[in-house]
Amino acid sequence: MKKKALGKGLKAFLPEDYGILKEEKFLDLDIEKLKPNFDQPRKHFDSKSIQELADSIKKTGILQPIVAVPEQDHFKIIVGERRWRAAQKAGLEKVPVLIRAMEEEQQIEASLVENLQREDLNPMEIASAYHRLAEELELTQEQIAEKVGKDRASVANYMRLLKLPPSVQKMISNGDLTMGHARAIISIDNPERQENLAKKIISKKLTVRKIEKLVSQSKNQKDNKTTKSMDPDLMALRDELIEILGTKVNISGNSDKGTLKIRYYSLDELNRIYEIIKGDYQ
Numbered sequence: 001m002k003k004k005a006l007g008k009g010l011k012a013f014l015p016e017d018y019g020i021l022k023e024e025k026f027l028d029l030d031i032e033k034l035k036p037n038f039d040q041p042r043k044h045f046d047s048k049s050i051q052e053l054a055d056s057i058k059k060t061g062i063l064q065p066i067v068a069v070p071e072q073d074h075f076k077i078i079v080g081e082r083r084w085r086a087a088q089k090a091g092l093e094k095v096p097v098l099i100r101a102m103e104e105e106q107q108i109e110a111s112l113v114e115n116l117q118r119e120d121l122n123p124m125e126i127a128s129a130y131h132r133l134a135e136e137l138e139l140t141q142e143q144i145a146e147k148v149g150k151d152r153a154s155v156a157n158y159m160r161l162l163k164l165p166p167s168v169q170k171m172i173s174n175g176d177l178t179m180g181h182a183r184a185i186i187s188i189d190n191p192e193r194q195e196n197l198a199k200k201i202i203s204k205k206l207t208v209r210k211i212e213k214l215v216s217q218s219k220n221q222k223d224n225k226t227t228k229s230m231d232p233d234l235m236a237l238r239d240e241l242i243e244i245l246g247t248k249v250n251i252s253g254n255s256d257k258g259t260l261k262i263r264y265y266s267l268d269e270l271n272r273i274y275e276i277i278k279g280d281y282q
Contacts, residue, residue: 026065029097031088034066035074036081040111043125044173045085053082054089062087065096069107075099078107079114108136109147116148123182124173127161134159141267153266157183165191168198177201180208184215231255245273 066080075097077084087095102110112129115121121129133139133147141159145152161172161182168185171177177185181201185194201211234251241249241262248263264270 024101025099027097027099028094029068029075029099031084031092031095033074034068034077034084034095034097035071036084037077037107037111039108040077040081040115042081042115042121044122045082049120050082050086050089053086057083057086057090057092062092062096065098067098067100067110069100069102076107078102078111105137108132113147122173122175123158123161123179124169127158130155130159131162153268156267160186165195167195171198171202178208181211184208184211187215234258245276247273 062083064080064083066083067078068075068080069078070076078100084095112133116126116129130141130144133144134141139147141152141155144150145155148155161169164172164182164186168177168182172179172182177198181198185197185201188194188197197211197214200206206214231254233255234253238249238251241260245262247265247269250259250261250263252259252261262273264273
């Protein structure tokens with residue numbers, strides 16, 4: 001009866017489509033038999049948070065079993081590495097574990113989704129997890145959003161962080177830059193300028209509002225400079241496109257040839273622009 005109750009609680013914790021088999025086994029396992037999953041999205045474990053969890057475990061034990069899969073001479077943790085680390089600190093010799101047989105794709109999905117739903121990853125860990133779901137499991141942004149309970153625009157914004165220079169990504173991972181800072185930096189096209197602005201934010205402790213204002217002023221200056229040298233006919237066409245599409249449009253070149261750039265800031269916005277353009281040709 002005890003085992004059955006635990007099984008029911010686990011199914012509420014993890015969806016049933018993660019490949020649970022009849023042969024799954026619940027047991028108290030020697031803690032050294034467990035090994036971390038190096039492919040999991042969480043790369044940073046806060047020592048203070050782990051210690052707080054360890055203190056809690058000393059008082060109440062582990063209330064939620066660790067989920068693991070057999071691998072060679074040990075068991076690989078799929079869900080619950082924080083609990084495992086805290087249990088080590090608490091001095092536990094055995095921990096409650098649910099052993100499951102899971103395909104590799106199911107392991108990836110369970111590990112990524114479980115961590116994302118806990119919402120305590122840093123922005124770069126979230127971005128990388130979304131990218132892995134998209135690349136390794138071939139999920140669309142909309143499917144990812146459904147699995148983690150977010151809207152598609154939020155998923156798209158996090159994935160855009162991966163386009164930032166590695167140095168800026170590190171600043172975000174370390175907590176030196178917030179998600180708000182990052183979104184403002186992303187709107188700048190030049191990687192060198194992105195890095196310089198990131199350093200300026202940290203050194204001068206600039207707020208997100210201040211950065212958004214600086215970026216906006218910089219863009220306006222650039223647009224004004226471009227406008228002065230633009231052919232009047234091209235300028236009129238650009239303004240008309242801006243009005244029709246409802247987003248930023250740039251035209252560079254002359255009446256013979258050039259480049260048209262249409263900006264979008266989320267997948268939803270891209271779909272909206274696409275529908276407008278497609279509608280004109282139907």
